[in-house]
Amino acid sequence: MDTILADIQSFLTGVTPEVTPDRKLAAILFLDIVSSTDHLARDGDQAWSNTLTSYYNVVRKEIARYRGEEFSVAGDGFLALFDGPARAVRCALTIAASVKQLEIDIRAGVHVGECAIVGTNVTGLAIHTGARIMSSAEGGTVLTSQTVRDLVAGSGLRFADHGEHVLKGVPDKHRLFLAMLEEGQLPGDTRLV
Numbered sequence: 001m002d003t004i005l006a007d008i009q010s011f012l013t014g015v016t017p018e019v020t021p022d023r024k025l026a027a028i029l030f031l032d033i034v035s036s037t038d039h040l041a042r043d044g045d046q047a048w049s050n051t052l053t054s055y056y057n058v059v060r061k062e063i064a065r066y067r068g069e070e071f072s073v074a075g076d077g078f079l080a081l082f083d084g085p086a087r088a089v090r091c092a093l094t095i096a097a098s099v100k101q102l103e104i105d106i107r108a109g110v111h112v113g114e115c116a117i118v119g120t121n122v123t124g125l126a127i128h129t130g131a132r133i134m135s136s137a138e139g140g141t142v143l144t145s146q147t148v149r150d151l152v153a154g155s156g157l158r159f160a161d162h163g164e165h166v167l168k169g170v171p172d173k174h175r176l177f178l179a180m181l182e183e184g185q186l187p188g189d190t191r192l193v
Contacts (some may be wrong), residue, residue, distance in 0.1 A: 021116035021117055021118045021123075022116070022117045022118075023114055023115065023116055023117070023124075024114065024115060024117065025112070025113070025114050025115075026081040026082065026083070026112070026113075026114075026115050026126075027081065027082040027083070027084055027085040027087065027088035027110060027111075027112050027148070028079070028080075028081060028082075028088070028110065028111045028112065028113065028115070028126060028127060028129075028130035029063075029068065029078070029079070029080045029081075029082065029088040029091060029092055029108060029109075029110050029130070030077065030078070030079055030108065030109045030110075030130045030131050030133070030134035031059070031077065031078050031092060031095065031106045031107065031108040031109075031134060032075075032076050032077035032078070032106065032107065032134065033055065033076040033099075033104050033105070033106055034104070034105045034106065034107050034138075034139035034140075035105075035139070036075070036076045036104075039051065039104060051102055051103075051104065052076060054102055055076065055099060055102060055104065056073075058095060058098045058099055058102075059078055059095055062091050062094050062095050062098065063078075063080045063091060065091075065094075066082065066087040066088070066090060066091035066094075067082065067083065067087060068080040068081060068082040068087065068088065068091060069081050069082075071120070071121075071122045072122070079122070079127070079130075079131075081115065081122065085110060085112050085144075085147075085148045085151050085152050086151075086152045086155040086157060088110045088148075089110050089142060089144060089148065089152065089157055089179045090157070090181075092106075092108035092110060092142040092179070093142055093179060093180075093181060095108070096108065096140055096141070096142060100140075105139035105140040106139075106140070107134055107137035107138060107139055107140070107141060107142075107143075108134055108137060108141070108142040108143070109130050109131065109132070109133030109134030109135070109136070109137055109142075109143050109144070110130065110133070110142065110143070110144045110145070110148050110179070111126055111129050111130035111133055111144070111145045111147065111148060112126070112145070112147050112148055112151060113125065113126020113127075113129065113130075113147075114126055115127055125170070128169060128170060129145065129167060129170050129174070132167035132168055132169070132170055133145060133167065133174075133176060135167075135168075136162075136165050136167070136176060141178055142178070142179040143162060143176045143177065143178060143179070144159065144176065144177050144179050145174060145175075145176065145177075146174070146175045146176075146177065148177070148179075149177045156181070156182050157179055157180070157181065157182070158179075158180045158181065158182055159177035159178060159179055159180070160177065160178040160180065161175070161177060161178075162175075162176040162177055162178050163175070163176065164176075
């Protein structure tokens with residue numbers, strides 16, 4: 001509502017009022033397709049367009065199923081926010097397994113932190129940290145921050161230490177973890193949502 005009022009005030013007065021961003025604590029999921037340009041060059045425009053459409057459908061279906069909110073899409077990259085880190089990690093693991101049928105791999109990063117939301121834009125150091133965690137992931141993997149790992153204890157997720165990383169532009173070193181389901185769990189098991 002504040003954004004609408006600000007737009008009206010700006011239109012009537014010609015002065016753009018300062019909009020105070022909403023701040024919220026969220027689980028942040030970044031993901032993208034590994035080697036997408038190689039796929040495009042190999043498959044051609046039309047085939048790659050079909051693959052991307054199928055990929056978008058899978059990602060959006062899983063974000064909705066795990067009760068996330070899509071905030072940004074750039075090419076084959078997605079940013080979504082969740083109300084809890086276990087949902088974000090499970091969503092990423094399900095997407096990673098589901099897109100194998102499309103013969104592509106994704107890499108994903110999950111972090112938890114406070115975000116500033118202005119309209120449809122989301123910003124803040126936590127967002128940048130999530131993006132850098134994703135950049136550290138290899139194809140087919142989901143990396144998380146230590147914060148995520150600590151918060152989801154007892155959730156049925158397992159983690160392997162992935163070492164300390166310097167995340168470009170983010171202060172300090174960060175210990176990252178490879179996320180996995182517990183033995184016997186299948187990605188997308190709706191009993192775990």
